[in-house]
Amino acid sequence: MKVLVLGGGVVGVTSAWYLAQAGHEVTVVDRQPEAGMETSFANAGQVSPGYSAPWAGPGVPFKSIRWLMMAHRPFVFWPLPDPHLWKWLWQMLENCTTPAYDRNKGRMVRLAEYSRDVLGDLRKETGITYDDRQQGTLQVFRTQKQLDGAALDIAVLKQYQVPYEVLDRDACVKAEPGLADAAHKIVGGLRLPGDETGDAFKFTQTLASMAAKAGVTFLYNTKIKQILADGGRITGVETSGGVLTADSYVLSLGSFSPGVVRPLGLDLPIYPVKGYSLTAAITDAARAPVSTIMDETFKIGITRLGDRVRVGGTAELAGFSRRLRAPRRETLEHSVTDLFANCCDVPGATFWTGLRPMTPDGTPIIGRTGYENLFLNTGHGTLGWTMACGSGRVLADIMSGKKPDIAYEDLNVFRYGQ
Template identity: 80%
Template sequence: MKILVLGSGVVGVTSAWYLAKAGHEVTVVDRQPEAGMETSFANAGQVSPGYSAPWAGPGVPLKSISWLLMKYRPFVFWPMPDPHLWKWLFQMLENCTAAAYDRNKGRMVRLAEYSRDVMQDLRSTTGITYDDRQQGTLQVFRTQKQLDATAKDIAVLKQYNVPYELLDVDGCVAAEPGLAASRQKIVGGLRLPGDETGDAFKFTQRLASMAQDAGVKFLYDTVVRRIRSESGRITGVETSRGVLTADSYVLSLGSFSPALLRPLGIELPVYPVKGYSLTASIQNADASPVSTIMDETFKIGITRLGDRVRIGGTAELAGFSRRLRKPRRETLEHSVTDLFPGCCDVEQALFWTGLRPMTPDGTPVIGRTGLDNLFLNTGHGTLGWTMACGSGKVLADLMSNKKPEIDTADLNIFRYRQS
């Protein structure tokens, strides 16, 4: 089958890889000159199945107000007259119940755990490298209240047999010796030994090269303008290269996916949540993280990537703005210098921002649509790197009429009609 994949981020490229491995003729289209140049370019770097959880949950509306009042804000909201934003916010509020949180976290952990296993298999069979480490991740808590609140998440980890360690301060320092200099600032942590880290951009670029060697065609510098449909099927995609046709189509354009679907009568509840990162050279290896540390207070991930440290986080609702805002940089700098003083050169760090494609329930949208030959693989939010391999494999199985290795009934777009 001839398949056209729209998007060459980590999700689009993994989709293309597994579709090609399933025997399909695959072409990938992207407006960028290379793969992985947008949201996949400089994310926080952790592959964290155990920490896969929706942002919507009990107490989050009140917490978000307190976050807006913090000096180093993990959440920023710019009110705009955008009906899509307000509709998305209302749907997110609907998911801020205990029942919705448990349901959404369960499906997210299921996909993320599977994706980590698929990634491990890919690594062992191909030898792909991407500054990867398999040394777990550690969520550190600065208050006892944060530590006590882990009970709910631990219950879900137990339900899905995800290994975890609840650590005191000494345990945190033993796992991450660089925290010794800031031990008085934390009360404990939750470590997930099965989690991994790595550079999503390096992975995407190298897998794209491998996919090209396997026969996948990449059309870069190609703008997607409109999707044509007729009689319940896609008939072609209008691009800056002309109309491209295939037997089936995959939409993996992240935050830009909904605009292409609306003219087709498909409402995809995905909205861009802006994230920021710093990439800094390591100055003192002994004072640097071994793997990933998540600073629960500021919602910041600090990750070791070879001879660099990636500091990523914050959530800003600002539409499609790519403006780099100085206060967001200050938040990232504060978190890393407070926990790992002297570890890296923050003044010379690369400051970057990207648009995370977020659904109101946190779960990506994977699978069929109301149009016979149109499939989605998008809406992964902050977890595109964590879920990419599993999402690509699941999609390839569905498009090849093969039963996926995990349940996918609640991953497609039709769950929103049911709710």
């Protein structure tokens, strides 16, 4: 089967890889000059199944008000006159209940755990490297209230048999010695030994090169203008390089997915949530993190990537704006210098922003649509890197007529009544 994949980020490239491995003839189209140049470029670097949780949850509406008042706030909201934003916010509020949170987190953990295992298999089979480490992640709590509040997530971890450790202050420092000077600022932590870290951009570029050698065609610098349809089938994709045709089509355009299929009558509940990151060279390895630290107060991840530290976080609702805002940099700098003082060259760090494609329930949209030959693999939010390999494998199985290794029926767009 000839397959056209729209999007060359980590999700599009993993989709192409597993489709090619299943024997399909695959072409990837992307407007960028290389793979992984959008949201996959400088994300937080975490492969964190254990921390896979929806943003919508009990108490989040009230917490978000408090976050907006913080000096270093993890949530920023620009009330734009965009009907898609307000509809998405309403759908998210509908998911801020305990039953919805449990259901959504269960879906996310299921897919993320599977994806981590698929990534491990890929690493063993191909030898792919990407500044990867398999040394777990540690969520640090600055208050007892935060530590007590972890009980809800721990219950889900138990349900899905995800290994975890609740650590006191000394145990946190033992797991991450770089926290020694900041130990008095934390009360404890939640460690997930099965989580990993790695550079998503390096991974995407390397896997794209491997896929090309395996026969996948990549059409870069090619803008997608519109998807063409006739009745219940897609007949082609109009691009800046002409009309491209295939037997089946995969949409993996992240935050840009809804706009592309809206003319087809598909209303994908995906909205861009802007994130920021700093990438700084390590100046004192003994003071740097060993793996990933999640600073619960500021919702920021601090990750070791080879000889660099990646600091990523912030949820900013600002439409498709790519503006780099100084206050967001200040928040990232505050978190890393407060916990890992003098570990890296923070003043010389590269500042970046990307648009994370978020669904109201946190779960990506994977699988069939109302068009018989159009498939979706999009809407991964902050977890595209965590879920990429599993999502690509599940999609390839669905398109190949093979039953995926995990339950997948509740991952498709039909859960939104479409």
